Amino acid sequence: MERPFLCEDCESTLTAIKDGYCDVCGRGYEPPLMGAFPCSNCKDRDLDFDFAVSAWRSGGVARELMHRFKYGKQVHLSRLMGSLLSVVWQDKRLHRSRWILVPIPLHPRRLRERGFNQSREIAVEILGRAPDGVELELMDILKRTRHTKKQAQLDRSERLRNPSGAFAVKTSRLTKRFKRSEEELNVLLIDDVMTTGSTVSECAAALREALEPSWIAAISVLRG
Template sequence: MLLRPLLDLLFPPLCHCCKTFIPNAGDLLICPACLEKITFLVTPLCPSCGTPFKTENGRDHLCGACLKHPPSHLSRSATLYAGPVQELIHRFKYGYKVHLGDPLGIMMSQALSPFREDAAPDLVVPVPLHRKRLRQRGFNQSQLIGEVLAKRWKLRIDTGSLCRERWTEPQTSLDAEQRRDNVKGAFAVRRPERLRGKRVLLVDDVCTTGSTLSACAEALEEAGAQAVSAVTVARSLPF
């Protein structure tokens, strides 16, 4: 009991977002004020891709994109890509603050627990980076988040079966159709025997149009995965 105050004095728990001291901090290390600025995605949303709708207390229904291009997998995002979450992800990926994978993974595990129960996955598969991008960045942000998620949900993680065979341009400047074309056929499975008959949970940091997740899911399904679902920390809504 006496050790906790001493540790807080020597290593004060600070909010990952605003750096303020958090008394009785838990694992998440995000203060209540910053948590209030985070938009967690709940009903009403698209039951297929998880895109939220602006109406309140409405019913879930398919979005226009899923009606036009029905995905073979279900996906959900924990939060909207804005505010503190957007800042955390940006610092994580481009500021090389790899420790921020912990709060992002914890946030996902807490917010998406009901979806995980419905999906009933056997293992976690992070969206892979091309080896060139991996050399540039030094780490795969989806893998770091996936490791946290797998640990908290007590699932096995597979980081070697799904690979990105073809270099693709960054998706940020492309529209929805260009994104689909950009990643089409970019992913492949090296060890299909590891995934055959398994229920796979794809993990990524941000979902915008879902084109990357769809390309990964297609490769996993062709390799014999029984079912594929996907989760991301955040959902971006630029379109």
């Protein structure tokens, strides 16, 4: 698959998460192990999403590209991020007839600083990359209710606590429609980088409380 803005030499350094990973949070095992089973990151934790899938390991070129995209304001790299993320469709658990794509929201203060929401830009790019038989619809139905520190600047214990209670579902015609509908509601959260899964879990908790979806999954370009 052709990757926009990425040469073959750089692409060859990327490591896909496919040869052994946690079947809950999507964490890749190092060294790779055969099969998918829960990892130490998920042990004794009540995560509110059903499963998560990450495309690539963070580090090296992958991490540098993401850094340029988010902090260097190179928004054009969203095309590359969408292309990189599309490998998650290899996971057959994602092959449901319809998903509502919900990007992880930024706090208004962070959005003003950055100028764009990287997760939403990635979500837009993934819309046209679903496999046959999978319908995707993008909806911005989540909001941040408080400003939080950047997860990348925190240690593991701080990352677990940092996003607690930081998300809520926007009340709108869309959410009211879901509450009245009897159709199966499947929500696919879109993130740029997953680490502990705490942010995604907090988003999922808000969605479960407000909408009671049948499934909540998450996909991310990188796994830290």
